[in-house]
Amino acid sequence: MFLGGIIWSAVAKDYNSLLASRVFASFGYGAIESLGPSIIADLFYERNYSSAMAVYAGFLSGGSQIGPVIAGYLIKARGWRWFFILCAIIAAVNFACTTFMLPETIYEPTVEEELAEDAEKGAHNHIDEVQAGSQAGHRVQMDYSAYGKGLLSFNVTKSAKERGVVKSIVYLFALPLPMLLVPGVLIASAMYGVILGG
Incomplete structure (x- = not known):
């Protein structure tokens, strides 16, 4: 949708067409914005998530100024x-x-205690295991068939299966709305919007 809207913008014949194409592309771009935080949530533990999001937001703001x-x-x-x-x-x-x-x-940790124990052990054990495995001559084999199936699969989370997909979507849509009433969040959102808009 975003790509189609941009192509439409490039070939627009008049201002009304250009305006309509920008509005159309904006809805597609809004969906793209959700990918970054989702990928970060998959890559980082919860305790490191805010730092990773700060770096992401910094690059996003920087791109908005450099672009x-x-x-x-x-x-x-x-x-x-x-x-x-x-x-x-x-x-x-x-x-x-x-x-x-x-x-x-759809990464969902099953047992939080295991994650907490892994975090307490630290990265040293993981690095030792990787070095020992590489010194022993073991090569990590990638299962391309499973990877290909993952590209074409569409799954829902366990909570969405239990609650129902439509109810889960409505819940996820309404979840951030009460947070907008917190003064700090409201001020930060307004400042970010003004800077980004500028």
């Missing part, structure tokens, strides 16, 4: 349509990489 500078030079040199052409190229590469290299994990 317009690049766009200004590109538009001056080649015209405004070339900005959308560049965005379409980047979005197409991103879409292909996401489709073929990012299987849905």
Whole structure:
């Protein structure tokens, strides 16, 4: 949807068409925004999640400030349509990489005590095991058939199966709304929106 909206923006004939294409692309871009935090949630323990999200948000904000500078030079040199052409190229590469290299994990730790014990042991035991395995000549084999199935599978979480998919979607949609009433979150959201909009 995002890629289609950008292509539409690049070939728009008048302002109304351009405006409609930007609105259309924005709905697709909103879905893209949820991938970063989801990937970070899969990669990091809960205690490290906020630090990883801060780095992610920093790069997101930095890109929002650097992107317009690049766009200004590109538009001056080649015209405004070339900005959308560049965005379409980047979005197409991103879409292909996401489709073929990012299987849905639905990662749900089953026993929190095991994770806590693993965290207490620290990284030293894991590093020792990896070094011992590599010194013994063991190679990690990737199961490409399972990976391919993971790319084409669509799963739901255990809670969604128990609650029902529609109720789970409504719950996930409504879950962050009470947090918007917390003054600190409201101020941070407004500041982020003003800076990003600028």
